Amino acid sequence: MSDAMIKVALIGNPNTGKTSLFNHLTGLNQKVGNYPGITVDKKTGICKLSKTQKATILDLPGTYSLNASSADEKITIDTLNDATNEFSPDVAVVVTDVEQLKRNLLVFTQVKDLEIPTLLVINMADRMQSRGISLNIPQLEADLNTKIIVISSKLQTGIDDLKEAIISYTSLSTERCISAGKIENNTITHPELLTSLSAIELKKVQHRETIIRYQFINAALKKSYKIDRSKASDLQAKLDRIFTHKIFGYVIFGVLLLLIFQVIFEWSSVPMEFIDGAFGSLADWTKETLPEGMFTNLLAEGIIAGLGGIVIFIPQIAFLFLFIAILEESGYMSRVVFLMDKIMRRFGLSGKSVVPLISGAACAIPAIMATRNIESWKERLITILVTPFITCSARLPVYAILIALVIPSERVFWIFNWQGITLMALYIIGFAMALLSAYILHKTLKIESKSYFVVEMPKYKVPLFKNVAFTVIEKTKTFVFEAGKIILAISIILWVLASVGVNEKFDNADAIITESVSKNGFNEIQEVSLNNKVIRFKQSLADEASEAGKTITAQEINSAIAEKTPEFRQAVIDDEISALRLENSALGTIGKAIEPAIKPLGYDWKIGIALVSSFAAREVFIGTLATIYSVGSEGDDEEANTIKAKMESEVHASSGKKVFTFASGISLLLFYAFAMQCMSTLAIVKRETNGWKWPMVQLFGMTAIAYVAGLIAYQLLK
Incomplete structure (x- = not known):
């Protein structure tokens, strides 16, 4: 071939060893300038390919793709796509890392689509044995329709083979990897689309193009790129043999x-x-x-109790x-x-x-x-x-x-x-x-489709505190604020419903309970409630004495209880009044309508309200119960006012038995494990499946599974 200077463009992702290869090829015969109109460095150098043949090597900025979204990417696409550009190459050399081949080949397929002679260089060959990597080069050359050179910039092997391949660049195929018809609106081969499409449309087009390219890459690598961890010998491989062991x-x-x-x-x-x-x-x-x-x-x-629940x-x-x-x-x-x-x-x-x-x-x-x-x-x-x-x-x-x-x-x-x-x-x-x-x-599902799976193992590394902290703060903040908005709205609605009466019992609850107690005294359930308050008070006295290093006698305890008993009795009466009002409020009426359907699962109407309201978001369940149990309640001490304490002391009005038992608790846990209690998720499923068919299948299917699981658990454990 002619001894005219060959123009070579080095292209590749960052950290593939492209610049090291550039240095090996050019030695000290290189210079650094700027591309016209911008401050991005332009590195060029002279490489002696043979006794009679030289090449001008252009080290293009490292880029992950040719979808021009930065100055670096725009330089690369302009250099390769414009034959009148003074830097337009005779041959493109795409440099890849043997450990990150799948990701690196995206740029290769894009360059190949420009129909210029393209060589593929697979770097880091010195790591192949220690990583257990094997390559079927002839197969991969056939699939990618190009010449492949395996090199090691570190050991400087394969450099002479690369020089020979550059000299023979005219024998390289200029056919595309992916036929023109497969990629609609190809922005690589039709750069005018970059200005004619809207920003949103452009992103969609480029996203579809990237998926098609990775489908092609995955299919090619499946036949020619293998990783056998059992043959690898470095520390990462040894750790992988442990962490990915079949047992x-x-x-x-x-x-x-x-x-x-x-x-x-x-x-x-x-x-x-x-x-x-x-x-x-x-x-x-x-x-x-x-x-x-x-x-x-x-x-x-309403507000404080609800927000406290999240x-x-x-x-x-x-x-x-x-x-x-x-x-x-x-x-x-x-x-x-x-x-x-x-x-x-x-x-x-x-x-x-x-x-x-x-x-x-x-x-x-x-x-x-x-x-x-x-x-x-x-x-x-x-x-x-x-x-x-x-x-x-x-x-x-x-x-x-x-x-x-x-x-x-x-x-x-x-x-x-x-x-x-x-x-x-x-x-x-x-x-x-x-x-x-x-x-x-x-x-x-009678849907015919094929799938394949290629995964690249990143190197093990010590997590950066900054990255971890940022992730934790951002995700926790998002969770709290997103849930907080929903809970705040629902808490206000629930409080309003609980404050509106639907019959005379709501308005006359004070008189009804006071008259009942004065005539008949405390019933069995009220006595249990009174005893619980006394027990908690005795425990608090003992704890205070223990913390102060003092001893408290039984007489002192009995005297303190006698003094507090009228207050405890009034607290029980107040709780009964609040419970009667809540039961006869608009919220209570809704809950009572739900109760027959959920009673076989061990739930009362208050839990029913929480189940319905938590359809907006699962975490609303606790905020709802916190609001319901707080309406009108007057705790006798700080401990009794916590969410857990209120749930723990909740009893069925008819039997006096605790609402949250082992059986009902397991039933609720299983219900929430399987139920679709999230409107936002349903909306996303609707968008991703282009209709309401699959979201409805999902909603009713998961609800049925949750109900049956909760029913079986409660009936077996009660």
């Missing part, structure tokens, strides 16, 4: 989860008790300080996001994705579904949106339908309060307790139901 990998993941759930309960208990008590005290202070009236009652019994769970939510962020930042979560792929395939899914399912542990909404990366429509639809079974952060407040109420805190195996184990069991149950549902849908 130990699952054991390690299970133990990690158990430790996380245990820590969530252990570390958050103290701040939660403090927050709960603080909101109870704030409500009491509000009633005592502000003038009596509707506004004071709304503030104390703020109390900030510690648990923050700890959950903390551990998820650490697992993601460290690189371990990618190993979980790889590990779970083997299980997923048995249920009609693949490892691609793991990312949305794991993301569902934070929130189902972004998790469902993440299914857009799944090419198979059938697999994507199934993932969308089963993701809400995964325990999200909104379920955690419900789980936490119910577990604390009905599950003992006794320790098991020294560091674990039954509460932490129960929380983990609920996560496992949700995941198991997601898999079972996926299997049934896979067998019943």
Whole structure:
């Protein structure tokens, strides 16, 4: 061929060794300038390819794609796409990292579509053996329709082969990797679209183009790119052999989860008790300080009680996001994705579904949106339908309060307790139901589609405190503010409904209860309530004496009780008046209408109201009960005014038995594990599936499963 200077453009993602290769090729024969009109560096150099042949090497800025969204990307596309540009190359050399080949090949397919001779350089060959990577070069060359050179910038191997390939560039095919008809509105080959399309349309077009390119890349790599971790020898490979082991990998993941759930309960208990008590005290202070009236009652019994029902769970939510962020930042979560792929395939899914399912542990909404990366429509639809079974952060407040109420805190195996184990069991149950549902849908949905799965393992690294802290703060803030808005609105509505009477009993509750007590004395249920107040008072006296290092005699205790008994009796009467008013309010009427349907599950009408209101968002359940139990209540001490204490002391009006027993608690836990209690999720499913058919299937299906599970649990355990 001619000895004229060959113009070569080096292209590639950042950190692929492109600049190191540029230095090897040009040595000291390089210069740095600026591209016309901008301050981005332009590096060029002279490379001696043979005794008679030289090349001008242009090191283009590192870029992840040619979809021009930055000055660097615009330089690259302008240089490659404009034959009149003085830097327009005779041959393009795309440099890739052998460990990140899938991601790096996106740029290669885009450059190849420009129909200029293109060489593919696979760098970091020195790492292939230690990483257990094998490449079928002839197969990959055939699939990509190009010449491939494997090099090592570190060891300087393959450089001479690259020089020879550059000399012979005219023999390279200029055909596209992906035929023109497959990509509609290709902005790489038709740059005029960048100005003719709106910003939103442009993003959609580029997103569709990227998906098509990755489908092509995945299919090519599936045949020619293999990673055998058993043959790898570096530290990462050794860790991977442990973390992705077919037995130990699952054991390690299970133990990690158990430790996380245990820590969530252990570390958050103290701040939660403090927050709960603080909101109870704030409500009491509000009633005592502000003038009596509707506004004071709304503030104390509606707004403060409702918001307290969500703020109390900030510690648990923050700890959950903390551990998820650490697992993601460290690189371990990618190993979980790889590990779970083997299980997923048995249920009609693949490892691609793991990312949305794991993301569902934070929130189902972004998790469902993440299914857009799944090419198979059938697999994507199934993932969308089963993701809400995964325990999200909104379920955690419900789980936490119910577990604390009905599950003992006794320790098991020294560091674990039954509460932490129960929380983990609920996560496992949700995941198991997601898999079972996926299997049934896979067998019943008559949709033909193919799927494949390629995952790149990022390197292990120590999580950066700044990144973890930012993730925890942002996600916790989002959860609290999003939930807070809903809870505030619902708390006000509930308080108004509870304050409006529907019959004479509401208006005359004071006279009815006072007359009943004066005629008949306390009934059995009222006596139990009085005794509970006395028991709590005795315990508080003993605790105060113990803290002060004093001894209190039985006579002193009895004397104090006798002095406080009239106050306790009046508190019982006040509670009865509040209960009668609530039962005969608009809210009580609605609850009574619901009660027959939920009574077989062990729930009363107050829980029914909480179930209905929490359809807006699951976490509203606790805020609703906090509001209902606060309406008109006057606690005899601070401890009795906490949410947990009010739920613990709640009894059925007819039998006097506790509402929250082991049986009803387990029933409620299972109901919330399976129920679709989130309007926002339904709206997202409607958008992602283009209609109301699948959201309705999801809603009624999950509700039926939840009802049956709760019914069976209560009937077996009561």
